[in-house]
Amino acid sequence: MGRYSRIAIAASLFLLPVSVFAAGYGAAGCGLGSMVMGSQPGVEQIFASTTNATLGSQTFGITFGTSNCGDHGLIKITKEREVFAQENYTSLVKEMAQGKGESLYTLASLYQCPAGSHQEFGTMVQAKFDSLVPSDQTTSTELLSQLENQLTRHPTLAKSCNIKQAAANQ
Amino acid sequence: MRHICFVVGLLLGFCLYPVTVHSRQQDAVNYLAELQQQAKQRKLAHERVWQLLLKYDTRLLGGMISEADGMEFFNSPQGKTDPEAELAATLASFFVPVAEIPEGKEHPQCNFPARFKWLNQQLAFDSRLEIQACDRLDRWMKTLDPTGATLVFASYFLNNPASMFGHTLMRIDSRRMGSGNNLMNYGANYAAVPDTENAFLYAIKGLIGSFEGRFAIFPYYTKVQEYNNWESRDLWEYELKFTEDQLNMMLLHLWELGGTYFDYYYFQENCSYHVLSLLEIANPDLRLTDPFFFSVIPADTVKVVMAQEDLVKKVVYRPAVLTLMNDKRLKMLKGEKAILQKLIKGEIAPESTAFGSLSTQAQTLVLNAYMDYLQYQSMQEKSDKEIKIPRSVLLARSRLPNIDDAKGEITRLSSRPDLGHGTDRFRLGMGHNAHEPFLEWAYRPAYHDLMAKDVGYDKNTEIIFLDFNFRYYLESERIRLDRARILSITSMNPYDPLFAKASWRVGLEIDTLKDLNCSYCNSVKGTYGRGISYRPDSLSSLLLFSFVDVKTEFSGHLQQNYRLGGDIEVGAYYDITQNLRVKLAGSYQVFFLGDSKRFFTSQFITRYALSQDLDLRVEFNRYDHYNEGVFSVNYFF
Numbered sequence: 001m002g003r004y005s006r007i008a009i010a011a012s013l014f015l016l017p018v019s020v021f022a023a024g025y026g027a028a029g030c031g032l033g034s035m036v037m038g039s040q041p042g043v044e045q046i047f048a049s050t051t052n053a054t055l056g057s058q059t060f061g062i063t064f065g066t067s068n069c070g071d072h073g074l075i076k077i078t079k080e081r082e083v084f085a086q087e088n089y090t091s092l093v094k095e096m097a098q099g100k101g102e103s104l105y106t107l108a109s110l111y112q113c114p115a116g117s118h119q120e121f122g123t124m125v126q127a128k129f130d131s132l133v134p135s136d137q138t139t140s141t142e143l144l145s146q147l148e149n150q151l152t153r154h155p156t157l158a159k160s161c162n163i164k165q166a167a168a169n170q
Numbered sequence: 171m172r173h174i175c176f177v178v179g180l181l182l183g184f185c186l187y188p189v190t191v192h193s194r195q196q197d198a199v200n201y202l203a204e205l206q207q208q209a210k211q212r213k214l215a216h217e218r219v220w221q222l223l224l225k226y227d228t229r230l231l232g233g234m235i236s237e238a239d240g241m242e243f244f245n246s247p248q249g250k251t252d253p254e255a256e257l258a259a260t261l262a263s264f265f266v267p268v269a270e271i272p273e274g275k276e277h278p279q280c281n282f283p284a285r286f287k288w289l290n291q292q293l294a295f296d297s298r299l300e301i302q303a304c305d306r307l308d309r310w311m312k313t314l315d316p317t318g319a320t321l322v323f324a325s326y327f328l329n330n331p332a333s334m335f336g337h338t339l340m341r342i343d344s345r346r347m348g349s350g351n352n353l354m355n356y357g358a359n360y361a362a363v364p365d366t367e368n369a370f371l372y373a374i375k376g377l378i379g380s381f382e383g384r385f386a387i388f389p390y391y392t393k394v395q396e397y398n399n400w401e402s403r404d405l406w407e408y409e410l411k412f413t414e415d416q417l418n419m420m421l422l423h424l425w426e427l428g429g430t431y432f433d434y435y436y437f438q439e440n441c442s443y444h445v446l447s448l449l450e451i452a453n454p455d456l457r458l459t460d461p462f463f464f465s466v467i468p469a470d471t472v473k474v475v476m477a478q479e480d481l482v483k484k485v486v487y488r489p490a491v492l493t494l495m496n497d498k499r500l501k502m503l504k505g506e507k508a509i510l511q512k513l514i515k516g517e518i519a520p521e522s523t524a525f526g527s528l529s530t531q532a533q534t535l536v537l538n539a540y541m542d543y544l545q546y547q548s549m550q551e552k553s554d555k556e557i558k559i560p561r562s563v564l565l566a567r568s569r570l571p572n573i574d575d576a577k578g579e580i581t582r583l584s585s586r587p588d589l590g591h592g593t594d595r596f597r598l599g600m601g602h603n604a605h606e607p608f609l610e611w612a613y614r615p616a617y618h619d620l621m622a623k624d625v626g627y628d629k630n631t632e633i634i635f636l637d638f639n640f641r642y643y644l645e646s647e648r649i650r651l652d653r654a655r656i657l658s659i660t661s662m663n664p665y666d667p668l669f670a671k672a673s674w675r676v677g678l679e680i681d682t683l684k685d686l687n688c689s690y691c692n693s694v695k696g697t698y699g700r701g702i703s704y705r706p707d708s709l710s711s712l713l714l715f716s717f718v719d720v721k722t723e724f725s726g727h728l729q730q731n732y733r734l735g736g737d738i739e740v741g742a743y744y745d746i747t748q749n750l751r752v753k754l755a756g757s758y759q760v761f762f763l764g765d766s767k768r769f770f771t772s773q774f775i776t777r778y779a780l781s782q783d784l785d786l787r788v789e790f791n792r793y794d795h796y797n798e799g800v801f802s803v804n805y806f807f
Binding site: 070072073074075077080083084087088089090091093094096097098099100102103105106109110115122123126127129130133135136137138139140 | 306307309310313314347348350351353354356389391392395399428538541542545548549555556557558559560561564565567568572
């Protein structure tokens with residue numbers, strides 16, 4: 001039942017920016033979730049669902065922590081890669097080992113690699129898997145920094161992709 | 171000269187300043203009155219768009235009431251029930267000076283941008299109304315930057331009959347991400363905010379609308395993780411055709427909805443109902459919610475959307491993680507399947523010789539399937555490891571070539587929900603028993619029975635809700651309630667060595683005591699049973715089953731008013747062609763408490779589907795010594 005105890009909390013996360021009764025911008029949108037959780041700023045993932053629901057009203061929540069959210073209740077563009085990698089971590093490492101996949105290509109797009117280079121991106125991460133994921137305890141943040149390392153060293157991807165984060169802070 | 175100018179200027183300034191303020195205020199007051207008057211004359215409050223924006227619905231006893239239950243959604247205290255007062259107050263709120271808005275709150279123009287946009291279109295506000303800058307809203311709109319909207323349907327998942335009703339949400343497709351990056355788009359979801367863990371309270375509160383329902387917006391990948399990978403439900407994405415202006419209106423309205431809540435009713439005001447109403451806001455000419463009166467079932471809403479001319483551009487299938495795994499299993503040879511099973515059971519590792527002896531192609535296929543399994547499994551349990559799939563497995567896979575194991579299309583293990591039969595069923599039949607002929611007619615509002623064509627449905631699950639079947643016996647000239655199934659659920663889980671789960675069924679109904687000669691008398695019956703079922707493979711047209719049930723019946727016609735016992739049933743379903751299905755089943759019934767009795771029953775049914783929504787059935791039933799045959803026409807809508 002531990003899972004279900006989080007239902008209420010999870011469901012209250014990620015409400016739309018509460019434009020009407022926002023008590024200050026901080027409480028709007030995804031920031032609300034981290035307040036309810038009392039969690040540390042940063043990325044924390046909670047899975048919760050009403051799998052026992054009568055007529056399929058599934059809820060699911062993730063707190064991204066206030067630091068990852070803009071005051072408009074969406075994820076800051078500067079945090080997009082980090083949050084994406086965290087939330088899709090298992091899919092990502094699986095696809096990295098396979099050298100292809102939708103999540104992997106999405107990550108490539110977040111590094112602004114053009115679609116034509118995605119296959120090359122896939123081949124590179126598969127070849128370098130050993131160093132991208134050095135242990136069972138590798139975090140998604142570590143994975144990204146390893147990836148950036150490899151990207152800068154790559155003869156063609158270094159040029160076609162952009163490792164620097166988009167400057168505009170939404 | 172300069173001094174004079176200065177002095178005159180100053181004087182003018184002194185004298186005129188209050189006058190300009192005063193007159194500007196007066197102008198605004200006059201302008202507001204003018205706009206309100208115009209709105210009244212043109213009956214804007216009765217226009218469809220205003221009704222949609224404020225969620226007004228006609229009351230049963232006349233008058234209007236808004237479905238929104240958070241009072242912040244209204245500008246007038248009477249707003250919930252009075253569209254005209256709300257419109258006048260909304261216009262007035264647009265004139266509130268920005269200085270009067272408390273810190274941390276938004277100006278009404280920014281809170282209700284869809285209303286502002288529509289009223290502006292109708293009344294063409296001029297410069298006497300000061301237009302406010304809406305910074306947060308602008309950034310929100312800029313980030314979402316819509317070029318399309320997609321209706322997403324989550325199909326059923328394993329061993330959870332309730333999930334067969336499905337779930338729908340809206341994906342906002344952004345220009346910023348471009349096509350092919352759908353994971354990065356945002357999804358708008360409407361869901362109940364439950365406040366109880368108790369399953370029973372949960373059901374009750376959901377039925378009577380005591381949960382708050384709210385809209386939320388998530389990155390779409392979190393929904394994909396939830397449905398595809400955690401719950402392993404296939405997703406069906408219906409890409410819709412809207413103009414940019416229509417999409418903007420939808421988003422502005424969504425922004426307004428973010429601040430309010432609705433009482434959540436499972437049957438009516440549920441996720442699908444509210445998602446449909448978003449489409450109506452985008453294009454008020456669409457009449458999507460009108461056909462729903464008794465209940466809004468997600469699969470039906472997809473059908474309504476499909477039925478609109480030119481609304482759906484494209485349907486995209488997004489297979490669940492176990493669908494991907496099963497697809498690979500279907501492509502495996504017997505020996506490869508055995509290796510996969512050994513890997514899963516932990517009997518061998520990817521480094522073992524048994525695995526190494528496979529061809530590279532086969533190793534890739536087996537490891538890919540194994541990783542799908544591990545990904546699904548890891549999401550079912552908590553683990554403190556950062557990497558949920560063991561690194562050794564990942565590493566082994568990364569050393570194999572990047573070859574295409576998914577040649578051609580993925581085998582679809584679910585089918586398009588819009589192609590399924592309607593959820594209401596009407597049935598007309600005629601039959602004969604040993605004594606006399608009879609006519610029968612039946613209706614049920616939901617949902618799917620195992621004899622019906624299963625396109626769009628889980629082919630191993632049956633949910634029957636409020637199915638009333640009446641008969642008129644021609645010779646004895648009697649009308650009888652033959653059967654009323656209040657709720658009946660059957661969840662077959664065909665044996666799978668990777669996920670061995672029992673099948674089960676539960677039912678509550680009023681039935682006719684056909685093994686008794688009591689002039690078609692009724693009993694109240696409850697059953698619960700468990701069993702096993704088997705399909706040779708997930709695409710096979712043969713389903714074998716057996717159940718052991720406990721059963722109790724109450725009736726004044728039983729000598730002790732009740733009997734308690736059970737039965738053992740075995741049977742099979744078989745699809746001879748796509749449209750022709752047969753069922754054969756037999757059971758041995760034992761009642762040992764109350765009226766004790768033992769007898770056999772047997773049943774043969776055949777169904778021929780004429781179309782998505784129409785089928786013909788012939789059935790023969792035998793209960794102890796009572797026999798009957800029925801021919802029926804079933805219409806789904």
